[in-house]
Amino acid sequence: TTNGSPEKAAFGATGLQSNDQPIDQTLTTRQGHPLTHNQNVRTVGSRGPTTLENYPFLEKISHFDRERIPERVVHARGAGAHGVFEAYGTVGDEPVSTYTRAKLFQQKGKETPVFVRFSSVIHGGHSPETLRDPRGFAVKFYTEDGNWDLVGNNLKVFFIRDAMKFPDLVHAFKPDPITNRQDGERIFDFISNTPDAMHMITFLFSPWGIPANYRMMQGSGVNTYKWINEAGEGVLVKYHWEPKQGIKNLTQGEAEQIQAKNFNHATQDLYDAIEAGNFPQWELLVQIMSDDDHPELDFDPLDDTKLWPPDKFPWLPVGVMTLNKNPENYFHEVEQVAFGTGVLVDGLDFSDDKMLQGRTFSYSDTQRYRVGTNYLQLPINAPKKHVATNQRDGQMAYLVDTAPGQNRHVNYEPSSMNGLKEAPKKGAEHTPYVGGNLVRQPIDRLNNFGQAGERYRTFEDWERDDLISNLVSTLAPAKKHIQDKMVELFTQCDEEYGRRVREGLQQVATSDAQKKEQAVQQAEELSHEGQPY
Numbered sequence: 001t002t003n004g005s006p007e008k009a010a011f012g013a014t015g016l017q018s019n020d021q022p023i024d025q026t027l028t029t030r031q032g033h034p035l036t037h038n039q040n041v042r043t044v045g046s047r048g049p050t051t052l053e054n055y056p057f058l059e060k061i062s063h064f065d066r067e068r069i070p071e072r073v074v075h076a077r078g079a080g081a082h083g084v085f086e087a088y089g090t091v092g093d094e095p096v097s098t099y100t101r102a103k104l105f106q107q108k109g110k111e112t113p114v115f116v117r118f119s120s121v122i123h124g125g126h127s128p129e130t131l132r133d134p135r136g137f138a139v140k141f142y143t144e145d146g147n148w149d150l151v152g153n154n155l156k157v158f159f160i161r162d163a164m165k166f167p168d169l170v171h172a173f174k175p176d177p178i179t180n181r182q183d184g185e186r187i188f189d190f191i192s193n194t195p196d197a198m199h200m201i202t203f204l205f206s207p208w209g210i211p212a213n214y215r216m217m218q219g220s221g222v223n224t225y226k227w228i229n230e231a232g233e234g235v236l237v238k239y240h241w242e243p244k245q246g247i248k249n250l251t252q253g254e255a256e257q258i259q260a261k262n263f264n265h266a267t268q269d270l271y272d273a274i275e276a277g278n279f280p281q282w283e284l285l286v287q288i289m290s291d292d293d294h295p296e297l298d299f300d301p302l303d304d305t306k307l308w309p310p311d312k313f314p315w316l317p318v319g320v321m322t323l324n325k326n327p328e329n330y331f332h333e334v335e336q337v338a339f340g341t342g343v344l345v346d347g348l349d350f351s352d353d354k355m356l357q358g359r360t361f362s363y364s365d366t367q368r369y370r371v372g373t374n375y376l377q378l379p380i381n382a383p384k385k386h387v388a389t390n391q392r393d394g395q396m397a398y399l400v401d402t403a404p405g406q407n408r409h410v411n412y413e414p415s416s417m418n419g420l421k422e423a424p425k426k427g428a429e430h431t432p433y434v435g436g437n438l439v440r441q442p443i444d445r446l447n448n449f450g451q452a453g454e455r456y457r458t459f460e461d462w463e464r465d466d467l468i469s470n471l472v473s474t475l476a477p478a479k480k481h482i483q484d485k486m487v488e489l490f491t492q493c494d495e496e497y498g499r500r501v502r503e504g505l506q507q508v509a510t511s512d513a514q515k516k517e518q519a520v521q522q523a524e525e526l527s528h529e530g531q532p533y
């Protein structure tokens with residue numbers, strides 16, 4: 001067999017049979033033995049003890065003991081759906097082939113099946129979906145050239161620009177290793193020493209940090225990729241998903257009200273909309289820049305903490321995605337799906353964005369651990385096309401990736417005995433020149449505060465008010481030197497921004513001092529009254 005998944009395992013099959021076929025509902029063991037006793041373990045007399053040779057029980061309980069795989073270390077809480085991407089064939093007014101030869105974009109109306117997983121980042125698999133957190137927006141395109149994963153977030157920028165810092169960033173936001181509680185002091189201890197994060201923090205603590213649901217949020221590839229055309233020429237590209245349902249974010253107060261009643265509201269909203277035939281849609285747009293370092297800009301095009309100004313680099317539509325089918329099994333599809341930034345098709349390429357390159361190692365590495373060596377053989381991850389490799393065996397090997405007619409003795413290449421052959425070259429190779437000293441250095445144009453200040457000023461009043469109030473309440477319990485450093489960083493973004501956070505923190509400090517004084521007075525009065533019992 002090729003990797004076209006066997007019918008039983010395909011996610012189209014529910015195991016349900018049509019009405020005119022007899023349904024065999026017999027419960028069996030995994031070995032196919034009909035199971036006659038599923039209520040009682042086997043015991044010596046009705047009061048036990050139990051016997052250890054009781055295979056059906058051992059099989060059942062030991063499989064149960066293994067029902068969970070490790071959670072994703074980030075983005076553990078998620079919801080997913082199947083759908084279709086339809087290409088426009090153009091990018092703005094030009095044929096898309098001017099910039100990329102990726103087949104999925106070429107003809108107007110061309111459809112490619114997709115699976116999407118939305119997520120929140122920091123907390124575990126059943127954490128509330130109302131938390132302030134970036135939201136993941138990961139799309140797997142099952143193209144005729146194999147899979148393409150666009151692993152993005154709702155927000156268009158990120159906290160850091162160097163992959164070396166990612167584990168520290170995540171540790172600072174995850175619960176304290178002793179108290180097991182997320183802690184604003186730890187977060188801002190890290191952020192106050194990481195000014196790269198100011199743009200992202202400005203988004204995250206505003207209502208943009210709590211999208212109302214998954215349907216009404218944007219998506220973005222965040223990192224800078226490349227498009228390659230038939231001639232092998234590359235351009236830099238950023239991806240954006242715009243929801244046709246509109247964008248809606250929540251204030252902290254609105255989120256708390258929802259959370260009090262429902263901590264699965266975003267999963268429910270997506271599932272219910274699709275069940276009701278109200279299929280959510282997103283348009284895919286790109287921004288394009290020539291492939292160089294653009295010294296005329298005040299930021300580096302490979303810096304994921306920056307937006308590319310749309311007046312200079314317009315958003316150009318390339319297609320539309322519709323989500324139209326809910327998963328049939330959460331674990332098989334949403335939990336086991338594995339996205340990675342390295343999963344590109346011909347016509348798409350990496351840029352030198354350091355974050356992107358670090359990410360590209362991390363995803364498949366974690367998935368070999370989280371899901372298993374052969375995670376790409378699972379139906380949700382397998383391409384919906386011919387797969388033929390000489391990769392063999394390993395835990396849970398399920399298929400032999402051979403081509404029809406191939407000599408199955410030959411699991412190596414090259415061979416003159418009817419083994420697999422290298423594919424013919426597609427278009428001209430993209431061969432950018434790379435040269436320089438090997439260093440460990442940040443990029444030159446950091447400009448950590450400019451766009452963060454711009455963001456602060458372009459927010460609407462209610463968004464700014466919510467931003468200040470969220471920052472103040474999270475920073476208030478932190479040590480004074482951390483608060484002071486954050487106020488200094490906000491002030492560098494925008495003078496008013498810094499002033500309002502400082503004033504907010506002062507107000508909290510004053511009212512805390514008053515409360516303390518009142519408490520001392522009350523305690524003194526009580527002590528005059530003697531013991532109350």
Ligand code: HEM
Nearest residue numbers: 072075117136137138152153158163166222358359362366
């Ligand atoms: C998930 C690493 C930055 C978006 C993950 C996972 C890892 C990871 C290990 C878990 C994957 C799994 O278990 O299947 C990293 C590293 C980064 C980084 C090392 C920086 C160097 C980013 C950025 C974005 C992002 C900038 C946004 C563009 C996502 C999404 C998921 C994810 C959406 C969830 C995918 C899913 O739904 O299965 N990341 N990440 N990550 N990451 Fe990143």
